[in-house]
Amino acid sequence: MARYRINKGVGRAVEVKGLRAQYFIYAVIGVILAVIIFFVLSFIVGQTLSLLLSFVSLVFNISICFVLNNKFGENGLNQLYAQRATPDRIAFNKRVCRIIVVNNED
Numbered sequence: 001m002a003r004y005r006i007n008k009g010v011g012r013a014v015e016v017k018g019l020r021a022q023y024f025i026y027a028v029i030g031v032i033l034a035v036i037i038f039f040v041l042s043f044i045v046g047q048t049l050s051l052l053l054s055f056v057s058l059v060f061n062i063s064i065c066f067v068l069n070n071k072f073g074e075n076g077l078n079q080l081y082a083q084r085a086t087p088d089r090i091a092f093n094k095r096v097c098r099i100i101v102v103n104n105e106d
Contacts, residue, residue, distance in 0.1 A: 018066070018069065019065060019066065021075075023068055023069040027061065030058060030061030031061075034054045035054070037054045038051060038054035041053060
């Protein structure tokens with residue numbers, strides 16, 4: 001009978017170089033956008049300026065990802081967005097007699 005090792009990482013969030021889950025995806029999207037910025041700007045303004053601008057945008061994106069990862073953690077940013085989406089209070093302006101509906105269909 002063959003013995004198989006159990007994968008202990010099942011169910012955990014993806015973590016690469018300290019970036020967890022959604023922040024890693026944001027970083028990858030930022031790298032792709034930096035490459036696109038380089039290609040588009042290289043046709044317009046020249047290669048050196050486009051390389052500089054794409055590198056600055058890449059560094060800015062990666063640093064923001066690490067800052068958000070350290071500040072909010074794995075699910076903290078989603079919790080912050082959910083907290084902002086909930087209302088501060090519930091306004092209820094109907095009268096009680098309109099709420100209570102008596103059904104007189106006998």
